[in-house]
Amino acid sequence: MTSPRNGVAVRVESPTEGRNPRTADIDRVSTIDVLRMINDEDRKVPAAVAEALPELARAVDLGVAAISGGGRVHYVGAGTSGRLATLDAAELVPTFNAPADWFLAHHAGGQEALVRAVEEVEDLSGAAQIRRHAGENDLVVGVTASGRTPFVIGALEEARALGAHTVLVSNNASVPFTPDVLIALNTGPEAIAGSTRMKAGSAQKLVLTSFSTAVMVKLGRTYSNLMVSMRATNAKLRGRTIRILHEATGLPATECEQALAEASGDLKVALVHLLAGVPADRAAKALQDAKGHVRDALELLAR
Template sequence: MNLGALVSETRNPETMDLDALSTLELVQRFNQQDSRVAAAVKATLPAVARAVDAAAEALKAGGRLIYMGAGTSGRLGVLDAAECPPTFGVPHGLVVGLIAGGPDALLRAVEGAEDNPQLGEADLIALNLSARDLVVGLAASGRTPYVLGGLRYARSMGCTTVAISCNPDSPLAGAADIAISPVVGPEALTGSTRLKSGTAQKLVLNTLSTGAMVKFGKVYQNLMVDMKASNHKLMDRACRMVVEATGVAREEAETLLQQTGYEVKPAILMALTGLDAAAAKERLAAHQGFLRGALSR
């Protein structure tokens, strides 16, 4: 595929005068372009929903959610993966971010790493890829060899695969079981896919991981009830969640959390059922960690 023919690489006729604008006009022009991203993502939501369900099923089956990309796309995947343990209380390694060139590529470009499909396969082999895992390939262009190599290997291993790209009918989309292709149009700065394309990919990733965690029992109502209360701010948030979910006084919420080791879900269950900490944790385990299910018993 000719790179110059890609939507994400063409010149934007609405931003041909960036270097002649006042500063306010310049940032307004960028903002006008950014305002189109949400609509592009909206058009892909049926595919995003399928990816959320596939991710949740992978996690329930004991698999992992694995992102892989190069450059900006790779960094976005690593960021989303890194945010899942503190937000949802999942162990490190359940959501994995791979970037072409390895960890050094997070801070500086590793020349040529994205051009080698064997590196994508090798990185998945190093993770001991299992058919239970879900692999998500990220590439704004939809043609990055590192990602294509990884997705092809993942499919050969029996994994469900997802492609997130910003060009229609891309090779990446054709290499995956589920294709998510928000077409945001030419970038304000020609070819700089860290702009609209990067924003679109981040929106999709946020929705994918958060949606999967909701389906995996990590959320009650709209509260992140499996969050790890690892500092004073998060301990305060844990207390507020118990208060908001149950209506108990703050002092009672603090007492309940002390009894559970600052685990929010059993504290809420205790407040609403009168169970002690051990019984609350036992009931949650019997409902695979789903608080709503434990409460409806």
């Protein structure tokens, strides 16, 4: 891709770095038109993600296999990409009661770079991070708008050397590393050239959220579309679990409260107890045999 600079064609390594002809006059229009231009570009994001769904599905299956086999999922990124990956990993614990080590995020520059831009660290290789924390049973997911960030590529190369599977989420289809799965997001040039916190970042956020949520669903952390892998450890969560039990069973809150008490605050056990009409201890055993999948536990109890 080329971009004009003073009448001279200059080579641009990534589509996200090019100038967008649709927003060339963004500094000359009214405030509402600035926002319209940005919004028009943002509308292209879901379509770009939709085109990558087959590859995303392959990545989800690799993530499920890694965790089911005793491994972990590692996110690797720098700048906006690394912050989005860190956010996604952090939210899985409260949302799905996922063990904290199922998803680990490695952000170039560490904690300091999460709140303050430290641009030079993305040029360092992330190989050492992966060498210390990953193994052959793991999945390493690199996230980078350009597809060429040295921190990410170095981490993926090290992951492959360790025998781990690799996924690369990139807003550039031309990358220097061939992962097991390449999720290429064709979001094109940004409204503001090179500002990849815009469309590129939005697309990455959708991919990461969809990826991790789908992994949790396939691992049985939901029943239908309800979050059931949570424990009632405080008043707020107790109220939420009662509402979830009511939604799933249609039973009165009083019966749901009693079931939750009999299940020692374990929502899944209480749910199977209510739906199958068996004692809480039998519900717990069925869930154990079904590896935590509510529907599979119900089928076991129906035999």
